[in-house]
Every structure is written in C-alpha cells, then in structure tokens.
Amino acid sequence: DTEVTQTPKHLVMGMTNKKSLKCEQHMGHRAMYWYKQKAKKPPELMFVYSYEKLSINESVPSRFSPECPNSSLLNLHLHALQPEDSALYLCASSSKGAITSWNEKLFFGSGTQLSVL
Amino acid sequence: DQQVKQNSPSLSVQEGRISILNCDYTNSMFDYFLWYKKYPAEGPTFLISISSIKDKNEDGRFTVFLNKSAKHLSLHIVPSQPGDSAVYFCAASDTNGGSQGNLIFGKGTKLSVKP
Numbered sequence: 001d002t003e004v005t006q007t008p009k010h011l012v013m014g015m016t017n018k019k020s021l022k023c024e025q026h027m028g029h030r031a032m033y034w035y036k037q038k039a040k041k042p043p044e045l046m047f048v049y050s051y052e053k054l055s056i057n058e059s060v061p062s063r064f065s066p067e068c069p070n071s072s073l074l075n076l077h078l079h080a081l082q083p084e085d086s087a088l089y090l091c092a093s094s095s096k097g098a099i100t101s102w103n104e105k106l107f108f109g110s111g112t113q114l115s116v117l
Numbered sequence: 118d119q120q121v122k123q124n125s126p127s128l129s130v131q132e133g134r135i136s137i138l139n140c141d142y143t144n145s146m147f148d149y150f151l152w153y154k155k156y157p158a159e160g161p162t163f164l165i166s167i168s169s170i171k172d173k174n175e176d177g178r179f180t181v182f183l184n185k186s187a188k189h190l191s192l193h194i195v196p197s198q199p200g201d202s203a204v205y206f207c208a209a210s211d212t213n214g215g216s217q218g219n220l221i222f223g224k225g226t227k228l229s230v231k232p
Contacts, residue, residue: 004160040126042206042222043161056219090160099210099220102149102168106220108160 006091006109014117015081021112023074023091031097032074033106034066035090043090049074050097081116088113120144121209123223130230136194138226140207143188147209151220152181152192155204164205165192197230204228 004025013019023032031050035043048056049068057066063085065077074091092106099106122141130136140150148169153161167174167181167190174181180193194201204227208220 006160040224042121042224045219048219088158092160098214099149100212100214102166102212104149104212105151105163105166106161108153108162110160111158113158 004091004093004107004109006089006112008112009110010113010115012115012117013078013081015083017081018077018079020078021076021089021091021114023076023109024072025093025107026072027093027095027107028071029093029095029107030071031094032068033092033094034064034074034076035092035108037088037090037111047076048097055097078114081114083116086114086116118143119223120147121207121221121223123205123207123226125226126224127227127229130197130228132199132230132232133196136192136197136201136228136230138192138194138205138207138228140190140192140223141188142190142209144209144211144221145188146211146213147221149210149212150181150183150190151208151210152179153206153208153222154201155206155225161206194228197228199230199232202228202230 034046037043047066067075088111090111091109151166152164155161183190204225206225207223
C-alpha cells in the first residue's frame with residue numbers, strides 16, 4: 001500500500017464554518033505534511049509532523065489547526081477561513097522527519113479542493 | 118527569493134518527439150533533486166530523482182541530467198506520449214539539514230503532448 005488517502009475530495013464552506021480535512025497513510029511513514037497549492041503555483045509547505053510531534057509550522061494563521069492523533073493519521077481543522085484560503089490542500093508523508101537521504105521522497109495524496117465562500 | 122526556478126511555464130511537443138523540461142537552482146547546498154508529475158485535481162506523483170554524486174539517472178523513457186557547476190537540471194522524456202501531458206515540478210533538498218530537510222519546489226512546467 002503506497003497510498004496517501006485524503007478526505008473529502010471537495011469541500012465548500014462559509015467563513016463562519018468549522019470543518020476538518022483528514023489524511024491517512026499505512027506505509028509506516030513517520031513524517032506527515034500539509035501543503036497548500038494555489039493554481040499555477042508550487043505546493044507551499046504549511047506543517048510537518050515528525051514522529052507525531054509538530055516539527056515545522058511555516059507561520060500559518062491560527063485559523064488552520066493541525067492534529068496528528070497517531071502516526072497514520074493527520075487532520076487539519078479549519079475555522080473562520082477567508083476566501084483567499086481557497087486552494088488545493090495536499091497531505092504527504094515520508095518515511096522519516098525530513099528529506100535527509102537520497103532515497104527519501106514525499107508521497108502525496110490527491111488533495112482536498114477547498115472553496116471558501 | 119526563489120531557490121528553485123522553472124522558467125518555462127509551458128511546453129508543447131509532438132507525440133513521439135523528445136520533451137526537455139528545465140530547472141535551475143540557486144542554493145549550492147542542494148544535493149538531491151526530484152521531479153514530480155501532477156495531473157489536474159490530483160496530488161503530485163514522484164517520477165525520478167538524482168543525487169549530486171551523479172550527473173545522469175535513467176528510468177525507462179525518463180532521464181534526468183544534473184549539471185552542478187551550472188546549477189541546472191533537466192528532465193528528458195523520450196518518446197513523449199499524450200499521457201505525459203501534465204504539470205512537472207522540479208524539487209530540491211539539502212539532505213544535510215538545510216531548509217530543515219524539506220523539499221523546495223519550483224513553479225512547474227505544463228507539458229502538452231499533441232497526437
């Protein structure tokens with residue numbers, strides 16, 4: 001199983017809603033990531049969990065709240081988002097906490113397309 | 118300041134011909150490079166990688182070339198097929214801990230292969 005599974009695939013929410021994005025992997029990977037990608041832009045790193053601890057938070061606004069319940073699961077809780085937060089949210093995993101060897105790579109899920117109205 | 122640059126936003130190639138996608142980087146500490154392919158509304162999928170101790174890596178129709186002195190890499194696809202039409206992202210990492218060991222992505226090149 002080399003899949004990273006993300007749900008939901010699409011989400012439309014209002015600015016006052018609270019919603020959560022979910023991500024799951026069963027490859028035994030110990031690092032999980034949230035990326036945000038806008039059209040015609042590269043994926044932009046938001047958070048990294050390494051061995052279930054938050055290791056990187058790239059100055060993301062507090063309306064995005066990550067959670068890593070266990071080594072296979074990663075959530076992104078959303079509250080009071082703005083229309084400019086509309087984007088494709090990608091989850092990824094890698095075997096360790098950082099790309100520190102020449103065999104490492106990120107495995108991406110297919111993403112959640114988020115629209116904030 | 119972009120550390121990984123893909124200066125061609127798009128490339129159009131005839132089926133059966135060679136596609137060459139280019140990538141430049143500025144950080145001399147980068148020693149590991151990856152190419153990802155992305156279809157619309159899907160996540161990027163890993164294609165091929167190269168470490169700085171090599172200047173070429175080949176996998177089937179895909180070959181990546183690395184020119185460290187020019188801080189330049191390229192992805193060659195031969196022969197190109199319509200199913201190769203996608204956005205290709207170049208990514209780089211400093212495996213010695215720089216950039217906190219994370220991948221730095223370029224903006225991508227959209228490849229269109231015409232039948």
